[in-house]
Amino acid sequence: MPELRKDPIVGRWVIIATERGKRSNDYRPAAPAPGVEPRFCAFCSGNEDKTPPEILAYRPEGSKPNSPGWRVRVIPNKFPALRIEGGLNREGEGIYDKMNGVGAHEVIIETPDHKQTLATLTDKQLEDVLWSFRDRILDLKKDKRFRFILLFKNYGEAAGATIEHGHSQLIALPIVPRNVLDELQGAKEYYNFKERCIFCDIIKQELTSKVRLVSENDHYICIAPYAARFPFETWILPKTHDPYFEDSQKYDFEALSRILSDTLKRQNKALKTPPYNFIIHSSPFNQKYHDEDYYHWHLEILPHVTHIAGFERGTGFYINPTPPEDAAKFLREVEMED
């Protein structure tokens, strides 16, 4: 059983994924693989029997589960960081605290076509991916053990992807991750002081000044954030206050699909298809926080263009060599095909 362990000093929970069980040999540099094409991909259409059975798929009426024809397909992660079975069993170990690594770890296969990426999907296909995110969240929220669901994507090896075929991931957690807790706390303090949502205020200022604005449509804004940690970091936020990603309306997802596709295309043009992560930060649930007033869901896109994350990961202190105003201007002015 994987363990969730709490750092006794800063209170940060970490998943110790015992069952993935890597030994030091696994980390030694391997000889470079010969330049062979991957012959087999379990995520491709036609290979449905090579993955765990699907949890959800958008497929034509009447077509059988785990058969071809699907547009988006959600499966359990074959090597999950967390296990769905069991109770939390919180306990101490001397001065330390731990609980069972209970949670869900799922994979959203974004397209049956190995050659497509999120940036090359049609807006309609991308909208399907967003709907699948929502449907899985709504289902997992029923499980009272969970407090937070992380939706994220690793694109490219340097960003942590181990499988090439386009996919996102979902982890349902019995705790709220640190960065979200920090945002909740900061947003709450601002709200207590101003009686306004800090995210709404950011959107207002960015729409006025326009220097960090990448793009906007009726429902969403894409900005390079003022204190961006990484070069070409961008955030997509709903223009109207909304704590929950999963409460978005149909027209929201249409508009979100358009701005996300546009942002990824701009990023690919500007940085020649860089590795990147995205993370959706949405309000926690099943707990006592009353954060609907001050928390505002958003999507953060973090391209990997520098190696400097090493030092930063030990300090939480970031040096960003590209001012977000420069990044936003560059992304705004990228020449887009029609």
Next chain:
Amino acid sequence: MPELRKDPIVGRWVIIATERGKRSNDYRPAAPAPGVEPRFCAFCSGNEDKTPPEILAYRPEGSKPNSPGWRVRVIPNKFPALRIEGGLNREGEGIYDKMNGVGAHEVIIETPDHKQTLATLTDKQLEDVLWSFRDRILDLKKDKRFRFILLFKNYGEAAGATIEHGHSQLIALPIVPRNVLDELQGAKEYYNFKERCIFCDIIKQELTSKVRLVSENDHYICIAPYAARFPFETWILPKTHDPYFEDSQKYDFEALSRILSDTLKRQNKALKTPPYNFIIHSSPFNQKYHDEDYYHWHLEILPHVTHIAGFERGTGFYINPTPPEDAAKFLREVEMED
């Protein structure tokens, strides 16, 4: 002038290093360089005139500054993330907060010999490096604008090193970085509750259980921490309570040099000389915190053996596939040469 900008939501300060001014072209993948040996290294003995003038050097009595013969040499960073001149000029920008990027950014050249690394230096040479850290801290602490000095090392390109020749870095900051603030706060809460230092309690438990112990000597302990974020992460801590690295005694540095050298050698054996960072966390100064009772300086060593930092950097949530007990056992049992 570089800027320090505060994230309006979580309050995290970021250095926007405007003068390093990278544009998107700088991040596009370059054609692989032909396999030529670097012909010239400004950090090598004999090339002292190719670096900014030295701030400090340990060299034979009577030898001239910026000439060969030194054992350790400290110079200003040629491309500093922060500038030493000027005032902080804190100001707002609408809802945002910023100040001038005032600080010091120095490079400690650990050896005149291009082929040596921290792990191959003699204990005596390594002790000289530690003394140079201390001497620079004592000097920079006099500057009342600074509150914290970060000492760190990037080894290997994946860990952020851009220069091969063995060197560490120092950044003096007008703010305390987030991870240190989190540690201070957590340690303070524990102290308020227990009237004991959390680090001292960790040391006691680790010396008793021994499962996460890598090594120890009279003055220091090396452990794989209970909630390690990264595979083979290790911490070196002084066994007796000490908030300030720079207050260490002569015999401390002798013992620290031995355990640091031993740990790096074990890490190199276990992981085949991996890229790594180390960071020294020591008490802030020139401020109102009274943290001497509860903060305990330590050195964190973070090897880079996985790519998963990508997702983690967006969430602060870590998945570690190697239990620290396994890592500690492996490092303990590495066969060392005499």
